[in-house]
Amino acid sequence: MKETYFIEVAGVKRELPIIQISDNLSIASFVILGDTEIVCAAASEIVKKLPEVDILVTAEAKGIPLVFEISRLLKMKRYIVARKSIKPYMSSPIVDEVISITTQKKQLLCLDEQDAEYIKGKRVAIIDDVISTGGSIQALERLIESVGGIVAAKAAILAEGEAADREDIIFLEHLPLFEIK
Numbered sequence: 677m678k679e680t681y682f683i684e685v686a687g688v689k690r691e692l693p694i695i696q697i698s699d700n701l702s703i704a705s706f707v708i709l710g711d712t713e714i715v716c717a718a719a720s721e722i723v724k725k726l727p728e729v730d731i732l733v734t735a736e737a738k739g740i741p742l743v744f745e746i747s748r749l750l751k752m753k754r755y756i757v758a759r760k761s762i763k764p765y766m767s768s769p770i771v772d773e774v775i776s777i778t779t780q781k782k783q784l785l786c787l788d789e790q791d792a793e794y795i796k797g798k799r800v801a802i803i804d805d806v807i808s809t810g811g812s813i814q815a816l817e818r819l820i821e822s823v824g825g826i827v828a829a830k831a832a833i834l835a836e837g838e839a840a841d842r843e844d845i846i847f848l849e850h851l852p853l854f855e856i857k
């Protein structure tokens with residue numbers, strides 16, 4: 677039988693499949709894409725915890741519905757998505773790199789020049805679905821600071837593994853990692 681992990685976030689219960697991602701590690705897979713109920717419930721809880729910021733930034737793809745809903749609740753007219761590849765529409769993209777825990781591969785994080793210009797001098801909240809190793813948040817932070825943004829908050833629905841001990845992030849619930857011995 678497939679192993680699962682039960683979680684309750686902002687009053688919404690989900691049964692997550694436990695997926696092996698390497699020889700010695702499994703994760704409880706938390707996918708908010710398509711899950712309007714959990715995105716909306718979590719976004720309104722995160723909004724209560726956020727300091728005042730001028731713009732929200734996420735990395736594609738799983739954080740996008742969350743950042744949309746948070747920006748809507750905060751009556752912000754836009755948010756910024758760092759893309760995972762350089763797109764043809766991007767002029768002078770600003771690029772950083774990250775190793776993803778789920779894919780175990782090197783990924784790019786790219787900001788369009790116009791988005792970079794918008795971020796300059798602004799207070800930024802980095803938003804993601806899950807903060808795990810922190811690699812992707814760290815790369816986003818570098819990217820934002822390299823274009824003159826001030827990272828005022830880092831927020832996610834879940835903090836996975838040791839991320840739950842961090843005091844510099846805002847999150848709603850803890851998700852364990854499952855070591856395979």
Ligand SMILES: Nc1ncnc2[nH]cnc12
Binds near residue numbers: 703705706777
């Ligand atoms: N447990 C998890 N589920 C989905 N995406 C993740 N990214 C990092 N940890 C994850």
